[in-house]
Amino acid sequence: MPITITEEMMKQDPFFQEGLERGVQKGKLEAKKEDIINLHKELQLPPEKIAKVLKVPLEFVKEVLKTADE
Numbered sequence: 001m002p003i004t005i006t007e008e009m010m011k012q013d014p015f016f017q018e019g020l021e022r023g024v025q026k027g028k029l030e031a032k033k034e035d036i037i038n039l040h041k042e043l044q045l046p047p048e049k050i051a052k053v054l055k056v057p058l059e060f061v062k063e064v065l066k067t068a069d070e
Contacts, residue, residue: 032054032056033064035054036050036054036056036061036064036065036068037064037065037068039053039054040065040068047061047062047065
């Protein structure tokens with residue numbers, strides 16, 4: 001007989017919540033990286049301007065652009 005896990009049961013599981021939060025954070029990080037690359041390629045914005053607009057550290061922008069060029 002299969003075990004049924006309801007959405008309510010998952011919400012109460014601390015491991016599920018932790019995994020969900022990690023997944024959301026990872027998705028936000030990937031979206032931010034895409035934004036950085038697009039602003040640089042499409043609008044030719046310098047890293048300093050991208051960091052200011054997206055409110056992220058300049059070093060993070062530089063690292064993303066460095067790995068995007070490789």
